[in-house]
């Protein structure tokens with residue numbers, strides 16, 4: 001039986017998961033590929049650290065030693081940051097290796113260049129694990145929705161943020177304790193600000209934008225917010241309206257305009273993202289032919305992410321067609337100031353241009369606080385919040401039903 005030689009760049013949570021799957025699923029891979037998969041090299045950062053790797057395998061911190069492995073077929077990258085991964089993968093492509101990456105920051109920044117380089121060198125590039133962990137969203141968009149135009153995505157793309165928001169709501173734990181728990185479970189990035197300030201979800205949604213439309217909106221035009229400022233009482237107030245606060249990455253395509261946003265939103269009970277809890281991610285997407293679909297599953301963690309990589313690996317080796325559906329044409333970023341619905345917490349008597357759909361005065365820690373659903377445009381809302389800095393505002397996710405039910409006023 002022939003061999004497929006693989007190098008792993010990075011041996012953290014994800015890299016070690018891929019290694020373990022390759023060792024444990026040899027027979028299955030033999031059947032699927034007709035060849036024996038051999039891990040020939042592992043690139044690590046700290047040579048002194050103990051690792052459970054077969055001593056016959058080259059383990060090194062020198063990328064040149066990895067790239068010098070004769071007849072290396074595939075390089076799998078699971079390190080963080082744009083560099084050094086971009087340089088390593090570019091060299092691997094030039095050497096004729098197929099590449100697979102789990103690195104969303106790298107792929108958001110340099111995916112187009114890597115795809116171009118791979119095509120010039122007649123090798124394949126796969127990145128399923130870079131978006132939504134174990135959920136096969138890239139494969140679904142690439143392979144199964146080629147004719148549909150995806151007109152909207154609303155998605156939970158950061159497992160850590162979703163875990164933290166669920167944990168705070170379910171256990172009334174503090175933000176710090178919930179974050180610590182996400183780190184202990186291996187969900188959060190080494191620098192958790194990537195998760196809790198929305199960078200991670202931002203990278204993932206722009207990768208989806210690039211995949212669907214062959215382009216990304218100007219990054220400066222994308223609103224990106226994280227979950228740091230969400231207080232427990234906001235979560236409770238939203239709940240009393242029948243809403244949950246979720247960290248949502250969205251993409252809307254309308255009249256050749258593309259709008260991408262990342263930040264907390266409130267979702268109603270019948271919204272597809274309402275029931276997505278813990279480390280799960282979910283993508284609610286609307287195709288012009290199929291209507292709305294939801295894909296849900298673990299968005300982070302060792303084996304879910306390694307699962308996405310090993311499935312990519314089989315697809316890459318079997319040479320299945322993976323052309324991206326470039327549906328773009330000329331896109332612009334939507335800058336129009338259209339009316340939308342907002343969940344507004346705080347006491348303000350200022351008149352505003354718009355409609356109050358629902359208003360309740362709710363007892364919050366002994367104080368009466370007004371929470372409202374209002375329909376107005378963003379600029380009017382900005383005017384209101386500038387005038388009254390106590391107001392806290394969450395957009396209502398697009399497919400949420402309004403109003404849900406009357407809020408319960410507690411004494």
Ligand code: HSE
Nearest residue numbers: 158159160187189300
């Ligand atoms: N830190 C990321 C998350 C890992 O929590 O979703 C998966 O990309």
